[in-house]
Amino acid sequence: xxxLNVEELQRxxxxxxxxxxxxxxxxxxxxxxxxxxxxxxxxxxARMALGARAPQETIQRLRDEMHxxxxxxxxxxxxxxxxxxxxLGDSLRTRRPVVDDIxxxxxxxxxxxxxxxxxxxxxxxxxxxxxxxxxxxxxxNLVRVISYMGVVTxxxxxxxxxxxxxxxxxxxxxxxxxxxxxxxxxxxxxxVTGLYTVDSLLAGQFDTFVxxxxxxxxxxxxxxxxxxxxxxRITRSTMSDNLTRDxxxxxxxxxxxxxxxxxxxxxKPSLIPTVSIFGLDFAANLSNAFLVEVxxxxxxxxxxxxxxxxxxxxxxxxxxxxxxxxTFIVVNILVDLVVGILDPRIRLRGARSD
Amino acid sequence: xxxxxxxxxxxxxxxxxxxxxxxxxxxxxxxxMWFKFSRxxxxxxxxxxxxxxxxxxxxxxxxxxxxxxxxxxxxxxxxKKPPGGEYLLGTDQFGRDILSRIVFGFRFSLLMAVVVLTLxxxxxxxxxxxxxxxxxxxxxxxxxxxxxIFLSVPPLILALxxxxxxxxNLTNSMIAVSLMWWPWxxxxxxxxxxxxxxxxxxxxxxxxxxRTPHILFREILPNMISPIFxxxxxxxxxxxxxxxxxxxxxxGVQEPQPxxxxxxxxxxxxxxxxxxxxxxxxxxxxxxxxxxxNLLGDGLRDLFSAxxx
Numbered sequence: 001x002x003x004l005n006v007e008e009l010q011r012x013x014x015x016x017x018x019x020x021x022x023x024x025x026x027x028x029x030x031x032x033x034x035x036x037x038x039x040x041x042x043x044x045x046a047r048m049a050l051g052a053r054a055p056q057e058t059i060q061r062l063r064d065e066m067h068x069x070x071x072x073x074x075x076x077x078x079x080x081x082x083x084x085x086x087x088l089g090d091s092l093r094t095r096r097p098v099v100d101d102i103x104x105x106x107x108x109x110x111x112x113x114x115x116x117x118x119x120x121x122x123x124x125x126x127x128x129x130x131x132x133x134x135x136x137x138x139x140x141n142l143v144r145v146i147s148y149m150g151v152v153t154x155x156x157x158x159x160x161x162x163x164x165x166x167x168x169x170x171x172x173x174x175x176x177x178x179x180x181x182x183x184x185x186x187x188x189x190x191x192v193t194g195l196y197t198v199d200s201l202l203a204g205q206f207d208t209f210v211x212x213x214x215x216x217x218x219x220x221x222x223x224x225x226x227x228x229x230x231x232x233r234i235t236r237s238t239m240s241d242n243l244t245r246d247x248x249x250x251x252x253x254x255x256x257x258x259x260x261x262x263x264x265x266x267x268k269p270s271l272i273p274t275v276s277i278f279g280l281d282f283a284a285n286l287s288n289a290f291l292v293e294v295x296x297x298x299x300x301x302x303x304x305x306x307x308x309x310x311x312x313x314x315x316x317x318x319x320x321x322x323x324x325x326x327t328f329i330v331v332n333i334l335v336d337l338v339v340g341i342l343d344p345r346i347r348l349r350g351a352r353s354d
Numbered sequence: 355x356x357x358x359x360x361x362x363x364x365x366x367x368x369x370x371x372x373x374x375x376x377x378x379x380x381x382x383x384x385x386x387m388w389f390k391f392s393r394x395x396x397x398x399x400x401x402x403x404x405x406x407x408x409x410x411x412x413x414x415x416x417x418x419x420x421x422x423x424x425x426x427x428x429x430x431x432x433x434k435k436p437p438g439g440e441y442l443l444g445t446d447q448f449g450r451d452i453l454s455r456i457v458f459g460f461r462f463s464l465l466m467a468v469v470v471l472t473l474x475x476x477x478x479x480x481x482x483x484x485x486x487x488x489x490x491x492x493x494x495x496x497x498x499x500x501x502x503i504f505l506s507v508p509p510l511i512l513a514l515x516x517x518x519x520x521x522x523n524l525t526n527s528m529i530a531v532s533l534m535w536w537p538w539x540x541x542x543x544x545x546x547x548x549x550x551x552x553x554x555x556x557x558x559x560x561x562x563x564x565r566t567p568h569i570l571f572r573e574i575l576p577n578m579i580s581p582i583f584x585x586x587x588x589x590x591x592x593x594x595x596x597x598x599x600x601x602x603x604x605x606g607v608q609e610p611q612p613x614x615x616x617x618x619x620x621x622x623x624x625x626x627x628x629x630x631x632x633x634x635x636x637x638x639x640x641x642x643x644x645x646x647x648n649l650l651g652d653g654l655r656d657l658f659s660a661x662x663x
Contacts, residue, residue: 025499026499026502029502029503033503037516038519149641153641153644154595154599156602157618157638160618160633160634160637161637163622163633164630164633168625168626168628170628283508286508287508287511290510290511290603291603294603305514306514308518309605312518317519320511321515324507325506328506328507328508
């Protein structure tokens with residue numbers, strides 16, 4: 001990596017500041033959108049939450065609690081101030097603060113999405129590099145077919161296929177447990193991060209770690225396949241473009257070993273688009289996890305949100321969208337930052353005009 | 355379109371003759387495009403898959419073995435039959451033929467894609483085109499900042515949220531998907547039209563006093579048709595995926611109507627008890643549809659060299 005001097009750091013800082021400012025605007029807009037969604041759409045939220053047969057007084061109490069009889073602008077003001085203070089209201093279903101629910105369920109999703117991210121990055125870059133180095137061979141063709149199929153197959157279909165082949169006895173391949181985070185008989189490890197695999201290692205419970213990992217592999221693999229394919233495709237195409245560049249030929253002519261040429265001088269410039277795609281996919285996987293979590297009965301935030309949606313629990317729905325929106329935006333800023341550091345051209349241009 | 359010199363020199367004052375030459379040129383262009391398209395076997399496979407799926411969906415009543423299995427129907431004697439014999443892909447928990455239901459499921463998937471794209475493309479294209487033409491003005495800022503807000507959340511989550519507050523059915527799931535899909539067209543077209551506005555033919559039109567609607571729809575729009583068209587053909591697959599995700603979660607097509615996602619969801623309940631065919635075949639059907647439209651879309655992208663899509 002090139003050494004960053006003070007001037008470049010300054011530029012990077014300005015670039016970051018600009019992106020954060022833009023994002024605050026987008027977040028503000030998003031909050032209005034979510035608020036409108038949860039208030040203006042047809043039907044009385046209180047009645048939807050309590051059911052058609054709830055007595056009028058109960059509904060009125062909930063309406064007062066949610067400030068539904070105030071003017072819309074004032075409702076938004078109350079909701080927004082509360083949200084800024086970290087209060088997203090009570091879940092209309094569990095009757096607990098939504099934030100508490102989210103804190104409880106988010107780590108399970110994070111564990112899934114993080115492992116999926118690791119799998120897709122390692123797998124995608126490996127396959128892409130392999131494909132580019134053996135261009136037009138059978139390896140290349142195989143990787144291209146697999147990655148094309150991986151791109152067009154949605155994660156929930158992959159999940160169903162995995163569930164069918166690797167958890168049922170029909171095909172003699174029941175290698176993985178079908179649902180949940182731990183087998184019955186295992187206690188969740190003491191909570192530090194909320195990620196069972198990490199917590200069990202911290203507590204020194206090795207059995208629990210193996211069991212948690214065993215439950216984790218299949219759903220995260222199902223989630224990872226799409227982004228893995230996309231990263232393999234993008235790595236392959238940028239790398240095979242760069243392979244034809246003059247500087248590679250020059251390095252080879254100088255007698256630098258092939259391994260050093262591909263591993264060092266080719267890989268870094270070829271990974272810049274992959275990093276962008278990785279970031280987008282990572283954030284998108286939070287939403288793809290919705291159906292994967294339902295299918296594997298994974299107690300994460302997506303399954304929580306799905307239940308909330310089926311019960312029309314508007315406070316919970318609004319909170320989950322807001323949290324996911326914030327995550328999406330933050331990940332995007334991080335990606336821009338990493339790409340900026342990796343690619344001096346973008347770093348310089350980004351600070352000047354964009 | 356490029357004009358081709360035809361010898362002997364035609365009489366250009368003859369209107370009929372001119373029209374004939376134009377028709378001939380258009381035919382030759384089409385022929386050349388088809389030749390280029392047909393050189394890629396994958397694009398042709400995609401086209402054939404799409405045609406087959408469309409035909410199956412249209413003539414579902416006549417080609418499926420049990421067309422009445424898509425209406426309220428129970429036949430417990432033949433329930434949960436494994437694939438093979440009379441029921442090629444097996445039967446579900448009510449004894450309904452899964453193959454027939456999949457073919458009718460194509461119909462709902464295609465219907466969803468057609469309705470969503472018909473609603474979304476004109477809105478997104480118009481907004482993006484106006485914002486791009488008036489780049490740098492307040493109109494641009496308003497339109498594109500709203501677009502940014504919609505694009506800041508993963509599309510599925512927004513569609514889920516909208517669908518979940520409405521009554522769960524096919525129409526409302528179409529509304530939900532449409533509401534979050536237009537920004538993608540707005541952004542694509544914004545980029546295209548802001549590049550086109552500096553072209554000579556646009557400034558010439560401005561100089562001779564053409565009105566804004568004329569410039570937008572007669573000068574700029576015709577030059578963006580191929581990328582828009584390419585994106586549409588690729589989007590059919592993605593809309594079908596989102597639609598099947600919604601119906602998987604119970605927010606789209608409702609029983610006894612056969613939505614592909616609904617069938618996967620209901621079928622997955624029977625995975626632990628060993629009836630694997632109920633979920634896997636509708637799931638694979640989704641893959642087949644999306645694969646077909648993507649192969650076709652990729653072929654069109656190469657054909658039009660529309661890299662920006």
